[in-house]
Amino acid sequence: MQNWKLTLTYDGTNYYGWQVQPGLPTIQGELQAAIQRVLSRSWGEAPLPQGSGRTDAGVHALGQVASFELGAPIPPENLQRALNRTLPDAIRVLESRTVPAAFHARHSALAKTYEYRIYRGQLCSPFLAPYVHPCRWPLDFDAMRDAASSVVGEHDFLSLAASDPDITLRSEEGPNGDSESVANANTPARSTIRTIFSSEWTESPGDLLTYRVRGNGFLHHMVRNLVGTMLEIGRGQFPAGSMPTILAARSRSAAGPTAPARGLFLHSVEYPDDSLI
Amino acid sequence: MQNWKLTLTYDGTNYYGWQVQPGLPTIQGELQAAIQRVLSRSWGEAPLPQGSGRTDAGVHALGQVASFELGAPIPPENLQRALNRTLPDAIRVLESRTVPAAFHARHSALAKTYEYRIYRGQLCSPFLAPYVHPCRWPLDFDAMRDAASSVVGEHDFLSLAASDPDITLRSEEGPNGDSESVANANTPARSTIRTIFSSEWTESPGDLLTYRVRGNGFLHHMVRNLVGTMLEIGRGQFPAGSMPTILAARSRSAAGPTAPARGLFLHSVEYPDDSLI
Numbered sequence: 001m002q003n004w005k006l007t008l009t010y011d012g013t014n015y016y017g018w019q020v021q022p023g024l025p026t027i028q029g030e031l032q033a034a035i036q037r038v039l040s041r042s043w044g045e046a047p048l049p050q051g052s053g054r055t056d057a058g059v060h061a062l063g064q065v066a067s068f069e070l071g072a073p074i075p076p077e078n079l080q081r082a083l084n085r086t087l088p089d090a091i092r093v094l095e096s097r098t099v100p101a102a103f104h105a106r107h108s109a110l111a112k113t114y115e116y117r118i119y120r121g122q123l124c125s126p127f128l129a130p131y132v133h134p135c136r137w138p139l140d141f142d143a144m145r146d147a148a149s150s151v152v153g154e155h156d157f158l159s160l161a162a163s164d165p166d167i168t169l170r171s172e173e174g175p176n177g178d179s180e181s182v183a184n185a186n187t188p189a190r191s192t193i194r195t196i197f198s199s200e201w202t203e204s205p206g207d208l209l210t211y212r213v214r215g216n217g218f219l220h221h222m223v224r225n226l227v228g229t230m231l232e233i234g235r236g237q238f239p240a241g242s243m244p245t246i247l248a249a250r251s252r253s254a255a256g257p258t259a260p261a262r263g264l265f266l267h268s269v270e271y272p273d274d275s276l277i
Numbered sequence: 278m279q280n281w282k283l284t285l286t287y288d289g290t291n292y293y294g295w296q297v298q299p300g301l302p303t304i305q306g307e308l309q310a311a312i313q314r315v316l317s318r319s320w321g322e323a324p325l326p327q328g329s330g331r332t333d334a335g336v337h338a339l340g341q342v343a344s345f346e347l348g349a350p351i352p353p354e355n356l357q358r359a360l361n362r363t364l365p366d367a368i369r370v371l372e373s374r375t376v377p378a379a380f381h382a383r384h385s386a387l388a389k390t391y392e393y394r395i396y397r398g399q400l401c402s403p404f405l406a407p408y409v410h411p412c413r414w415p416l417d418f419d420a421m422r423d424a425a426s427s428v429v430g431e432h433d434f435l436s437l438a439a440s441d442p443d444i445t446l447r448s449e450e451g452p453n454g455d456s457e458s459v460a461n462a463n464t465p466a467r468s469t470i471r472t473i474f475s476s477e478w479t480e481s482p483g484d485l486l487t488y489r490v491r492g493n494g495f496l497h498h499m500v501r502n503l504v505g506t507m508l509e510i511g512r513g514q515f516p517a518g519s520m521p522t523i524l525a526a527r528s529r530s531a532a533g534p535t536a537p538a539r540g541l542f543l544h545s546v547e548y549p550d551d552s553l554i
Contacts, residue, residue: 009402009403010403011403011404011406060404084400089401089403089406089407090403090406091403092400092401092402092403094400123361123369123371124366124369125286125369126286126287126288126366126367126368126369127288127337127408129288129366129367130366131404
C-alpha cells in the first residue's frame with residue numbers, strides 16, 4: 001500500500017461541506033468517487049480520503065489536505081492529472097504526492113490558517129457574492145484589530161465553539177481532544193484549549209476586509225464565531241476590549257453570532273518536514 | 278406611465294439565459310418577479326422588462342440594459358435599492374433611472390460590447406472556472422489578432438450566425454433586420470449584415486486571453502462563433518489569414534465551432550445621449 005497526500009482547492013458554494021453524506025454532494029464524496037473512477041476495478045473499492053478537518057456547507061478551500069492509501073502503483077503527477085480530469089470544475093487537486101505511511105492529513109497537522117472575507121461596499125458584484133459576507137455597518141476597525149490580537153496565545157475557546165454540545169466537543173479540527181488522534185493520544189480528550197499563533201485583520205483593495213488566523217487547531221464554528229464576535233465589537237454591540245472577558249466566560253452565550261459560511265476559506269495546512277513525518 | 282432604464286450585472290451560471298421560460302430560472306423572469314414584489318398589488322401585474330438582447334444560458338453580463346414602463350411613482354434610487362433587496366445575489370441592479378417614453382433597451386441601442394475570456398494556464402482555479410473557457414493548445418496569437426482585426430467594418434456575418442435558421446434570422450441583437458425595430462424600421466428585415474467598430478485580443482495577468490468586440494449589433498451566437506473560429510485559426514486548423522474567406526463563404530460550415538457560453542460577458546450597451554432618445 002502507498003500513502004498519498006493531496007492538496008485541494010474547492011468552491012464550497014454548491015456542496016454540503018467536506019464530510020460524505022448519503023445522497024448529498026460533498027467534497028469528500030466527490031473525491032472518493034473520482035479516485036474510484038481513476039482506479040481500475042481490479043483494485044477494489046476506493047478508500048475514503050481523510051481531510052485535515054471538515055469544512056461546513058458553503059465554506060471554501062484554497063489549500064485543504066487529504067490523505068489515503070492506495071494499492072495501485074500510480075506515478076504521483078499522473079494521479080493529480082487523472083483526478084482533475086474527472087473531478088467537477090469546482091474541485092481541483094493542486095498537488096499529489098506519495099508520503100510515508102505515518103502521515104495522516106488530520107493527525108499530522110501542526111497548524112492551519114483560515115481566512116474570512118467581508119465586503120464593505122454598497123453593491124456586491126454577483127461574481128464576488130458567494131465568497132464574502134457583506135457588512136455595511138460602520139465598524140470600529142481599531143477595536144476589531146485589538147480583539148483579533150487578544151486571542152493570540154493559548155486560550156480556552158469554549159465561548160467560541162459551536163453551541164451544539166455534540167458538535168462543540170467533536171473537536172475534529174484540533175490536535176488536542178481528538179479521541180482518534182495518534183500524535184496526541186496522551187493529551188486530555190475533548191479539550192477546548194487551542195493555541196493561536198497569529199490573528200489579524202487587513203484592509204484590501206475593492207472594499208474588502210480580510211481576517212486571517214493561524215493556530216494549532218480550531219473548534220467547530222470557531223473562526224465564524226470569532227468573526228461574528230469581532231463584528232459585534234466593531235459595531236459597538238459589545239464594548240471594545242471585551243474579547244478577554246468573552247473568552248473567560250467559557251459560555252457560547254457570551255459571544256456574538258456565527259458569521260455566514262460563504263466568507264470563510266481554509267487557506268492552508270502545515271505539516272512537519274517530510275523527514276519528520 | 279413612467280419609462281425606466283435599468284443597468285444590470287449578472288452571473289449567468291445558474292440561469293437558462295435572459296429570456297423568460299416557463300418553469301425555468303431566467304434573468305428576465307427573476308427581474309419581472311422582483312419588480313412584482315416591489316410594486317404594491319394595487320399597481321397590477323409587473324411588466325416584462327425588455328433587454329438590449331437575449332443572453333444565452335451560462336452567459337454573464339457586466340452591463341446588460343433593460344427597459345419597461347411602470348405606473349407606480351417611485352424615486353429612481355429607491356427602485357434600484359428595492360430590487361437589489363429582493364433579487365438573488367447573482368443579479369444586481371447597477372443603476373435605475375427614468376427615461377423618455379421613446380427609450381427602448383433594444384431598439385435604441387447604438388452599440389454593444391462583448392468580452393470573451395480564455396484561460397491558458399495548466400490548472401484552472403475553481404473560483405475562475407465558471408467565467409473562462411480553458412484552452413491549452415499552443416496558439417498563434419498573431420494570427421488570432423489578425424483574424425480579429427479583419428472583421429472590423431461592415432460585413433455579412435452569415436457564416437458566424439447560429440446554424441439553426443430560425444435562430445440565425447431571429448437577429449434579436451441587432452438594429453438591422455429586427456422586424457420590431459422602431460429606430461430602423463426601413464432597413465431590410467432579416468439582414469445578417471453588421472458593423473464591427475473594434476475587435477481585439479489582449480493578454481491579461483493570470484494566464485488570461487481576452488477578446489473584446491464592439492459593434493452595432495450581433496447575430497445569435499456570433500461572438501461565440503467568432504471566438505471558436507479564431508481559436509481554430511490560432512491552433513492552425515484553419516490557415517492564418519482565412520477569416521475574410523470564411524466571411525465570404527456566407528455558410529456556417531465554413532467557420533469554426535461555437536465557443537462555450539461560460540467565457541462570454543455582455544460588457545456594455547451604448548445609447549444616444551438622453552437628449553436624442
